[in-house]
Amino acid sequence: MAHKTFEIEKKVRMQHCDPGGVVFTPQYFNLFVEVLEDWFADALRHPFSQLISQDSSGTPAMHIEARFHAPSKLGDTLAFRLHLERLRSSTALIHISARCASERRCSMKFLYGFSRLGSFGLTPWPDELRERMAEFLKE
Amino acid sequence: MAHKTFEIEKKVRMQHCDPGGVVFTPQYFNLFVEVLEDWFADALRHPFSQLISQDSSGTPAMHIEARFHAPSKLGDTLAFRLHLERLRSSTALIHISARCASERRCSMKFLYGFSRLGSFGLTPWPDELRERMAEFLKE
Amino acid sequence: MAHKTFEIEKKVRMQHCDPGGVVFTPQYFNLFVEVLEDWFADALRHPFSQLISQDSSGTPAMHIEARFHAPSKLGDTLAFRLHLERLRSSTALIHISARCASERRCSMKFLYGFSRLGSFGLTPWPDELRERMAEFLKE
Amino acid sequence: MAHKTFEIEKKVRMQHCDPGGVVFTPQYFNLFVEVLEDWFADALRHPFSQLISQDSSGTPAMHIEARFHAPSKLGDTLAFRLHLERLRSSTALIHISARCASERRCSMKFLYGFSRLGSFGLTPWPDELRERMAEFLKE
Numbered sequence: 435m436a437h438k439t440f441e442i443e444k445k446v447r448m449q450h451c452d453p454g455g456v457v458f459t460p461q462y463f464n465l466f467v468e469v470l471e472d473w474f475a476d477a478l479r480h481p482f483s484q485l486i487s488q489d490s491s492g493t494p495a496m497h498i499e500a501r502f503h504a505p506s507k508l509g510d511t512l513a514f515r516l517h518l519e520r521l522r523s524s525t526a527l528i529h530i531s532a533r534c535a536s537e538r539r540c541s542m543k544f545l546y547g548f549s550r551l552g553s554f555g556l557t558p559w560p561d562e563l564r565e566r567m568a569e570f571l572k573e
Numbered sequence: 574m575a576h577k578t579f580e581i582e583k584k585v586r587m588q589h590c591d592p593g594g595v596v597f598t599p600q601y602f603n604l605f606v607e608v609l610e611d612w613f614a615d616a617l618r619h620p621f622s623q624l625i626s627q628d629s630s631g632t633p634a635m636h637i638e639a640r641f642h643a644p645s646k647l648g649d650t651l652a653f654r655l656h657l658e659r660l661r662s663s664t665a666l667i668h669i670s671a672r673c674a675s676e677r678r679c680s681m682k683f684l685y686g687f688s689r690l691g692s693f694g695l696t697p698w699p700d701e702l703r704e705r706m707a708e709f710l711k712e
Numbered sequence: 713m714a715h716k717t718f719e720i721e722k723k724v725r726m727q728h729c730d731p732g733g734v735v736f737t738p739q740y741f742n743l744f745v746e747v748l749e750d751w752f753a754d755a756l757r758h759p760f761s762q763l764i765s766q767d768s769s770g771t772p773a774m775h776i777e778a779r780f781h782a783p784s785k786l787g788d789t790l791a792f793r794l795h796l797e798r799l800r801s802s803t804a805l806i807h808i809s810a811r812c813a814s815e816r817r818c819s820m821k822f823l824y825g826f827s828r829l830g831s832f833g834l835t836p837w838p839d840e841l842r843e844r845m846a847e848f849l850k851e
Numbered sequence: 852m853a854h855k856t857f858e859i860e861k862k863v864r865m866q867h868c869d870p871g872g873v874v875f876t877p878q879y880f881n882l883f884v885e886v887l888e889d890w891f892a893d894a895l896r897h898p899f900s901q902l903i904s905q906d907s908s909g910t911p912a913m914h915i916e917a918r919f920h921a922p923s924k925l926g927d928t929l930a931f932r933l934h935l936e937r938l939r940s941s942t943a944l945i946h947i948s949a950r951c952a953s954e955r956r957c958s959m960k961f962l963y964g965f966s967r968l969g970s971f972g973l974t975p976w977p978d979e980l981r982e983r984m985a986e987f988l989k990e
Binding site for chain 4: 731732733734736737738739741742744745764765770772773774775776777778779780783829830
Binding site for chain 4: 586587588594603606607610620621622623625626646647648
């Protein structure tokens with residue numbers, strides 16, 4: 435069945451690189467979160483600022499699995515692709531991969547939950563948000 | 574068989590926390606890398622500054638799996654424990670977990686390789702470094 | 713005399729905000745460096761990746777003065793403007809300011825030098841780069 | 852007149868360094884904020900976690916002036932010294948300098964205010980906190 439993919443490019447900047455001249459692992463996760471933020475803002479029309487400030491909610495990471503296939507250097511343009519692998523009432527398994535030109539750089543799965551700020555127990559995604567997320571589900 | 578464990582405490586600081594008041598996922602990875610740096614410097618007596626500047630080498634992350642059990646807040650003291658799950662000629666599977674008092678916060682496995690800067694192909698760990706690492710191997 | 717101004721917008725993201733929900737001071741400096749990187753890449757056509765990897769050079773900050781007029785929150789769009797206040801053979805005094813809609817948020821002056829990597833002594837800007845920089849000089 | 856100085860050492864870590872192998876300017880500010888956090892927690896006995904979570908307050912930076920005298924490299928141990936240059940009812944001008952062995956690396960002045968979270972108007976320092984801060988005032 436057809437499904438949507440969210441795609442966005444990011445540049446490898448000074449702040450991402452370590453003394454070895456390649457992306458520093460923790461900074462990769464800043465890039466992944468940027469992709470997630472852009473997906474929420476641009477595709478799901480529910481930006482994190484609304485999620486946190488108005489809904490007093492958050493999306494805690496519960497499980498992360500990341501594979502790094504080849505290093506990324508300062509100035510590289512990374513093409514990120516995002517889709518959903520699973521969508522439950524209060525969690526989502528998100529797949530993000532990055533390429534530079536034709537080379538596969540990394541891929542990761544994030545299991546995110548939805549919760550009220552101040553609690554760690556999960557709560558169901560808002561209906562409208564969940565419907566928009568479902569369009570990115572790869573079956 | 575007996576094996577060593579490397580233990581170190583880290584405080585959750587301003588720089589680690591997001592607008593939700595808990596540790597921001599990418600910043601968790603900065604804490605994990607700090608633990609790794611301390612292990613190399615304090616236990617393996619082979620600090621990253623030597624590894625990078627003198628040996629022109631690095632330890633690229635190849636695979637990461639992380640589980641987050643409960644959120645960590647500003648001011649929390651996290652007790653990290655590190656041991657090795659597997660040690661091969663040019664890779665190491667490192668296990669790090671964090672607790673705050675009696676509560677399990679997160680645990681992760683990092684598969685690191687050893688390589689010369691500028692290449693992504695792996696190369697064997699220096700003998701002396703590998704011997705010291707082996708003491709932290711849990712069989 | 714007419715002079716150019718470099719303008720670019722940046723969004724305040726999760727990674728920039730502290731538990732108080734506003735931009736964390738050190739993260740402001742990441743935004744300023746992004747503006748500088750974009751100026752070098754897009755306006756001066758001499759990206760940092762070329763400066764560092766090919767020219768083995770860098771632009772060490774020598775003096776920074778920053779004023780913060782009002783806080784910036786998650787989701788704000790900051791409009792940055794950059795011009796030069798002074799250009800010498802091996803230094804440049806760069807002025808960057810940020811607004812959100814009609815509100816002044818911050819302004820800063822950076823005195824940057826040009827140097828070869830591994831030395832801290834300064835060396836003259838490459839001629840072509842210096843000529844392009846001069847177009848942004850406010851007299 | 853005698854006054855106290857707060858001193859603490861910090862190591863230059865992977866996360867602080869850029870592809871040029873020296874401390875990346877924005878990361879310097881993370882180190883300065885760490886020094887400030889340690890001063891509040893260890894010397895003033897009023898940690899930021901209490902300030903933010905219990906007092907719903909913060910210390911917005913209003914003006915920063917920083918001078919960088921020589922670069923700092925991965926593995927360097929920086930000795931930070933902090934004292935106060937001025938203390939008003941709702942602001943403090945804080946001086947922090949860093950050395951590595953006998954070499955001066957950087958020095959900066961931070962003008963911080965005290966405010967309630969959610970407002971940018973300033974409010975007086977709590978009396979007890981202000982009294983402890985006053986011991987670090989250099990006259």
